[in-house]
Amino acid sequence: MNAAAITDPERLWSAQEVLMRPSPVPAAAGVYGWHFKEAPHADLAVGSLLYVGIAPRHMANRTSTQNLRKRVRYHYRGNAAGSTLRLTLGCLLGLELRRVGSGKRMTFGRAGEAALSQWMAENARVCWIEQNEPWTMESELISQLDLPLNLDQNRHNTFHDRLKELRAQARQRARELPISA
Template structure:
């Protein structure tokens, strides 16, 4: 995020990944698609989530399987590009086209979005 400023704190971003929904969290979107949860249009039909049941299943899966850690750094934005280029981070799509899983994950997410657009809006 060297050229983008986040208005959220690390705590709020992590909390949203664990408690939010697929519309606001690219991590939740990727994990839900990989877990074969059904992505649906909700509300006005512009938002895409896994619905209440799917989001609850995803939250439980994350509580059971996902872990978060971090290190403090005075200028963390200086590290992001370097870390993405050096580590195998298959779920990170931003700046990560070199990853072997990048194209496959993009395709899985695109198919899920297309299916969601073909289904009726969920309540």
């Protein structure tokens, strides 16, 4: 496992670089790591790796069709319904989560998602490593590193319960509010 490519990368990529065409992010399987210039919460370290993710996601009976390029680009410009990283960051930054559409999906609404994208453009930097079976490396990284924004497989992290509670509170508030247009 070459964890240094994620924990101490030679290069970190900005939203502007990742979203340009052609994108520097490979359309391949792999692991990505998110580093932040400004921490999204006062209890988190500035300038450090806080989250790792993978593409494709490995499930019991199939593998998703995602790749590094699709996943990383989505995190930078998507919404909280399709990105657990965006959901987490928005909750930590105090954005209001709302039910949208039929009421089953939750996002931060147009303004909130735009504010989150702007915050990420200013503060979030990403790196990646191509890996044929990224789920193996993800598990190793989560078990060995302090990755406070990862919830899955990360109950041992000191920030886990606080983050889980913040996200649960945001979802509960969203359920109590009317569906947003």
